[in-house]
Amino acid sequence: MKRHVLIYGLVGGILITLLKWTEYRFLVIEHSLEIYGGLTAVTFAVLGIWLGLKLTRQKIVVKEVPVAAGEPFVLNERKQEDLGITRRELEVLELIAQGMSNREIAGKLYVSENTVKTHSSRVFDKLGARRRTQAVQLGKEFGLLP
Amino acid sequence: MKRHVLIYGLVGGILITLLKWTEYRFLVIEHSLEIYGGLTAVTFAVLGIWLGLKLTRQKIVVKEVPVAAGEPFVLNERKQEDLGITRRELEVLELIAQGMSNREIAGKLYVSENTVKTHSSRVFDKLGARRRTQAVQLGKEFGLLP
């Protein structure tokens, strides 16, 4: 960014010098003012467009996100206990991570849908999640899911 | 695009008229030429910058690249094309995988919630998913997500 400003300033300086020089050439000609003004306008308009484009070039901010590295997944029981997440709740979380709906999970675990809702609500609360996708994301970060 | 050119032309015309008028005001003053040239330069530079901004639409892309301690994730572009998933759709899918709601995604991408819904609906359809959690799961299996 600083470089752009520098270049802009430099080019501006050169142009001014140039214009200062051309000024005396055109001053004697009729309607020179219009020509001079037009030239200036066009020049700086182009320059402005170029500057605008430069400044708004897509900025790609690279953010480093740490990811659990181990291939063989081992449950982080410490974290699980810290958060007070029970076996059943973790079980439900795992099934959620697999993309199942509450109904499907209920069927798989042979319990009612309401029960699944309770478990999921609890685990969301303990994880600090507001959505199941977020719960899955956090679950992975905490080493509760592979 | 056409509208921009039109507006640009119109504003340009008005400015020229304005400058023509100011021309006679400043002509009698010493160093008027420099002032006139400077004004023109600044005006059109600003105009150019504005035009440049309009044409490029501020798109500040924040890309989060996971620097995992293992295999660096590479997008399976083949699969992406096979499924006909566009960039924007993939972008939305990534944000869904991060646990964001449609509303949050809309805010982050500077588009309406309806647009996000359209993108997600399309990507679900292309992936064969019925839920966002399932879409995330499938996305990972297909190598579209890390």
Added chain:
DNA sequence: GCCAAAATCATCCGAAATGATGACGACAGA
């Protein structure tokens, strides 16, 4: 310039999910 694809936005409606509570039985440990 023209055209197809992509991106944008909207509306309607039903389904799914979430939040907040309350309740009840089983069971383990103090």
Added chain:
DNA sequence: TCTGTCGTCATCATTTCGGATGATTTTGGC
């Protein structure tokens, strides 16, 4: 035996999602 945790189930209100469709604008390639 009493207490606390866990698992189970339920109701009600609200929010979020997902599906179906139609429309307009932008983009990108020819």
